[in-house]
Amino acid sequence: MRKTILKHFFAVGLFTVVLLIWAAPVVAAGLTESEIQDLVFIREEEKLARDVYDALRLYWGSRVFSNIELSEQTHMDAIKGLLDRYGIPDPAEGRGYGEFANTELQDLYDTLVARGSRSLVEAYRVGILIEETDIRDLQEAMDRSVHVDIKTVYGNLLRGSQNHLKAFSSHLGAQGILIE
Template identity: 55%
Template sequence: MDRNALLALIVGCVVTGWMLQPVVAGRGKDDGDGTASLTEQEEADLLFMREEEKLARDVYIAFHALWGTPVFENISRSEQRHTDSVLALLDRYGLIDPVDEHGVGEFENQELQELYDELVADGEVSELAALFVGALIEEVDIEDILIAMESTEKRDIHNVYANLLAGSENHLVAFVGNIEQRIDGDYEAQYIAQDAVDAILSGN
């Protein structure tokens, strides 16, 4: 699968994720600690983010099994914490978890299922290709998190997203470091603006 087709699939999945109507248990209920109702956009973002973070984890688990590169194992553990932190918000707001009993590489969202399959196939080509897939995932995550942060004024949700953003930026730095050890030249942004990537890599 060429990179342009891969990017088009990712964009399509992201847009589809935003448009999904979430399955909600106890819509608008107060959980007794002053939690306010979620907007439909907040619900959709949380449900999508839960599976998107799982997707990153699952892809990295697959790549570590395939290539044994330490960065994949390390970041997959971090992604587990990310998806768990989103789950805590789902529980707090009474949303049904889309992950539920799904195992590694299994998704409720069929668009994400197809995306997972495509990303893993792309990373099976070589270790370097897998590292580029990892960097691409983190760029997409950064964009998605920033957009989701703009759609909520709830402090607890915003704080979780801020932590996810910091993590994704660190992950991108780690992947780029591994990539640049294996290529002649500098890493070029695959999804977000090059200036944004350069700022992240420089720590600004």
């Protein structure tokens, strides 16, 4: 009888330890599941912007790409800071330029670099598409987040993206292209 009780306590104890270890990152983070998913996604979405502009900078030598690439690096760093603060693994860890954990972003990177290499006009259009997508995704993630520090970072990135959008739009305009 006593052995059975001990076994029972041992089993419950083991179960509790396993549960605590499993739940630890979420408990430590104190974030909702959607906040975690958004941070992981946006970390790679900012990487996609940086990496596409890096490829297009090498292709066209246009300064707008190198300037905005530097800004995207600061966006990536800002999200990395949040991942570290909340103990969330970094999806970009160990991945070089043009390499993504998220397969949709991998496909998008390949598509956008191919499109942007067709002409300088297409390259600027790719920039506009990336920034418009970032603005939409950041606004949605901001609405879903309940943490002020996360919302503040998203807000800063959003303003950056709005500036990038203006820059690409004016470069496209300078090519004599009307923006729809």
